Amino acid sequence: MYSRRPDRRTRTASPSAPGTSAPRGKRAAAALLAAAALLVSACSAGGTDGTGASTAARAAALAALPAATPSELAAYYGQRPNWRSCGVPGFECATLRAPLDYAKPSAGEVRLAVARKKATGPGKRLGSLLVNPGGPGGSAIGYLQQYAAIGYPAEVRARYDMVAVDPRGVARSEPVECLDGREMDAYTQTDTTPDDAHERDLLVDAYKEFAEGCGADSPQLLRHVSTVEAARDMDIVRAALGDPKLTYVGASYGTFLGATYAGLFPERVGRLVLDGAMDPSLDARRMNLDQTAGFETAFRSFTQDCVRHADCPLGTKAADAGRNLRAFFDKLDARPVPAGDADGRKLGEALATTGVIAAMYDEGAWEQLREALTSAMKENDGAGLLSLSDSYYERDASGRYSNLMFANAAVNCLDLPPAFDGPDAVEKSVPAFEKASPVFGEGLAWASLNCAYWPVRATGEPHRIVAEGAAPIVVVGTTRDPATPYRWARALADQLSSARLLTYEGDGHTAYGRGSTCIDSAIDTYLLRGTPPADGKRCS
Numbered sequence: 001m002y003s004r005r006p007d008r009r010t011r012t013a014s015p016s017a018p019g020t021s022a023p024r025g026k027r028a029a030a031a032l033l034a035a036a037a038l039l040v041s042a043c044s045a046g047g048t049d050g051t052g053a054s055t056a057a058r059a060a061a062l063a064a065l066p067a068a069t070p071s072e073l074a075a076y077y078g079q080r081p082n083w084r085s086c087g088v089p090g091f092e093c094a095t096l097r098a099p100l101d102y103a104k105p106s107a108g109e110v111r112l113a114v115a116r117k118k119a120t121g122p123g124k125r126l127g128s129l130l131v132n133p134g135g136p137g138g139s140a141i142g143y144l145q146q147y148a149a150i151g152y153p154a155e156v157r158a159r160y161d162m163v164a165v166d167p168r169g170v171a172r173s174e175p176v177e178c179l180d181g182r183e184m185d186a187y188t189q190t191d192t193t194p195d196d197a198h199e200r201d202l203l204v205d206a207y208k209e210f211a212e213g214c215g216a217d218s219p220q221l222l223r224h225v226s227t228v229e230a231a232r233d234m235d236i237v238r239a240a241l242g243d244p245k246l247t248y249v250g251a252s253y254g255t256f257l258g259a260t261y262a263g264l265f266p267e268r269v270g271r272l273v274l275d276g277a278m279d280p281s282l283d284a285r286r287m288n289l290d291q292t293a294g295f296e297t298a299f300r301s302f303t304q305d306c307v308r309h310a311d312c313p314l315g316t317k318a319a320d321a322g323r324n325l326r327a328f329f330d331k332l333d334a335r336p337v338p339a340g341d342a343d344g345r346k347l348g349e350a351l352a353t354t355g356v357i358a359a360m361y362d363e364g365a366w367e368q369l370r371e372a373l374t375s376a377m378k379e380n381d382g383a384g385l386l387s388l389s390d391s392y393y394e395r396d397a398s399g400r401y402s403n404l405m406f407a408n409a410a411v412n413c414l415d416l417p418p419a420f421d422g423p424d425a426v427e428k429s430v431p432a433f434e435k436a437s438p439v440f441g442e443g444l445a446w447a448s449l450n451c452a453y454w455p456v457r458a459t460g461e462p463h464r465i466v467a468e469g470a471a472p473i474v475v476v477g478t479t480r481d482p483a484t485p486y487r488w489a490r491a492l493a494d495q496l497s498s499a500r501l502l503t504y505e506g507d508g509h510t511a512y513g514r515g516s517t518c519i520d521s522a523i524d525t526y527l528l529r530g531t532p533p534a535d536g537k538r539c540s
Contacts, residue, residue, distance in 0.1 A: 053100045061464040061495075062280075064261035065232075072105045073135075077239045081114060088145050091117050093123035096240050098168070098233045100224050103437075110221070112233055113172030115141045116163040127270075129160035129527070130234065132167075134252030134276070136227070137407035139171035140164035148249075151513065152525050160527070161246070165237050167223035167257070169410055171217070175403040176221060176410045178213040184401045185343065188393055189350050191333065200423050203446060208453045214406060215455030222456045225407070225413045231260040235268065245270030245471075247527070251510045252276045252484055255475075259492060262467035269470040269498075271527055276484040276510035277475045278489040283462050284419035285429070288448045289436055289455040290485050295444070296437035298360040298482035301507050305363075306370055313374040322439045328377055329353060343399055347382025355388035355444055360482040361509040409450060415460040418451035464495045472497060472532040474523065478504045478511050489510040493535075500532045505540040516540065 070076050079096055080281050093115045100108035119125045133143035144164035149157065179187060187206055192424050194200040214222060234257070238246045247270040250258035255274035282290070303321035306312040316320035329349045336346035345351070359369035365388075372384025378383030394402035407426040420426045433441035451458075467473070473496055478490025486503070493501035504511035504519050511519045518539030526532045 005101065023430065025124045030272040030516050035237065036171075045442075046289065060461070061466050062260065064266055064468070065264050067267055071196070072237075073099070073102075076105075076236050079236070079240045081240055083116070086115060086280055091115055091145055091149070093141075094264070096165075096237060096271055098236050102229060102232055108220070109169045110174050110224070110233075112168065112237065113141060113146055113164045114163065116142070116161050116238060117157075120154075120158050120163050123155075123159050125161070126159045126528070127161070127243045127247055128163045128238075129156070130163050130165065130237070130246065130248045131252045132164070132254035132257055134250070134254045135170070135404065136167070136253045136257075136411035137170055137404040138253075138400070139166055139404075141166050141172055153520065156244065156524060156527055161241075162454035163237075167225075167230040167407075167411075168233060169221055169391075169403075170407045171403060174221060176214060176225065176406045177217040177403060178210055178409075179401075179418050180211060181395075181399040181401060183209075183213070183397065184393070184395070184405075185345060188346065188354070188389070189348055191348070192350055192353075192446045193329075193333065194446065195333075202450070204423060204453075207450045210409070210450070211453045211455055212408060218410070219455075222410055225458075226408045226459055227257055227260050227292070227411060228460065230411075231257055231264055234261055235265055238268065243270070245267070247271045249273040249275065249512070253278065255484070255492070256280060259467070259473075259496065262470050262473060262496065265465040266470035267515065269467065269473065271471070271530060272473045273476065273512065273523055273526065274473065274492065275476040275512045275523075276481060277477055277489040277492040278484055279488040279495075280490065281462050281464050281495065282417045282488075284451070285448065288419055288444060289433060290487070291483060292441055292444045293436040294485040295357060295360055295440050297480050297485075299356075299437075299439055301363070301480055302360065302366050302369070305366055312370060313377045325356070325373075326439055328373075337376060337380050337382045339386040341383075342397075345386065347386050348377060350443075351389045352382070353378065353384045353440065354392055357440065358388045358392035363507040400441075409454070413451035413454040414456060414458055416451075417458045418454070419448040421452055423449065425520040466495060466497050467493070468497045470496070473499050474502055474526055474532050475499045476502045476504065476511050476519070476523070478506055478508060480507045481509050483509045500535045500537075502533050503536075503538045505538060510534045511539075 057410060076098060081094035081096060083092040083094050096112045096114055097109045098112055099105040100110050131144055131148045132140045136467055141164045144162060149162040168174060185512040189201050190203055190206040190264055192203060193204050245268050246261060248258050255277040258272050258274050259280060262272060303314060303318040306314055306321065307316055307318050314324045329352060332347060332352050333349040336348035339347045353415055355372065356369065359365040372388060375381040375384045394404045426445055430442055430445045433445035475493040477486045479486045490499065493499040504516055508514055513522050516539050522533040522537060
């Protein structure tokens, strides 16, 4: 699966589809397909220790790059943005260049879209604050314009230029494209809980077609959309903005991007907030399994809330809710229900599962989910769950999809080797996934297969990030986070030499800006005064 900060405008979150992973968020049918893919989809060579970290990763750490800028990159580091209006009042946009391949800087370029909203004052300007909402595949510019530059605390926006760059392959920065709208509609409805060999073959075919589409449309770019390359791009952006050090708030997968930056450029770390942290030392299978357990934890919190309401469609006892939802999914698998969709889509098991998973990212969506489940289960109306699923996939009313799911798979499948090499391996792991989540486990296990058919070999492996010599970095974890389990925040904080772990005891994905005065005050103080919270500070 993948993960990103929930949209504060709709208060819903992002689930997944076939062929995507959650974070690597740091990445289940199509939804599950996407979701599982959005988790991270990979597994590493070597075994695992008791924590789930691969033995290879325990010995390997991301190496810092030389402090001096290589001469062949001087032209990129010497750029200055040509700011222009970009159609949204108060914002300016620019395009910067970066080498397609850092190992061969003369072999081509990628164009990076950058946007900013200048510091409003009063007070002395503190420089640029870059933001990234995660994914991978989430548009940082969209997040900036729709939330961060208007929703972050006024004192922060007064002192910083709020800046975002869409990573290579994402949104406005040479987006990876794979399938058209009708093809994606079919893909997101693919059954990710196959009942027989025929359905298993259909799922494998869906993953292959998705991968072939990405390879056909973006053959060169697909080899160069790794997180390491995106982090190196971010340093070019930092230099172009004239900032000696990077100040950054990354959520979900954005924490992996930010931690990677710190590992590569520890001496250029300014004030870094990594909210909803990922553990880079995990292989993809372990990551997907952890996230599966995270969604089960979130679902149990939802059911405990649901049964307090007279209209809860999952029963009167929280202990029965999972079994009742699973039975409903089984009914949809056999007979989808109408959803009032202009394109004729019905609500089947895949889309319904995605809709439920989407609402797990933000407890503010629980009421919406309860109403959607009531309509589907009691009134044979799937419109509410379909709407939640569409929000997760970023599908608009005209049937167009953003490139979120395409970029998500492209980054995840390059960053780590596939979690499974074929359907037989998935079937062997289904019991472990079902143990982690009786409700979502089977679908999320099959969703982890998507990278097995990717047209480009992975270039990354699990590893630790130490960032020796970096200034204090604030790592934030939420105890019942569905998409980036709390143990990941603890693991990343243990790896980073200068980390300060800040804990939010609560529900939902990420913590900053979610209503905890304690969390917000600690992060604001760090961003504005440079004073990090005490390591181990806990908030509720």
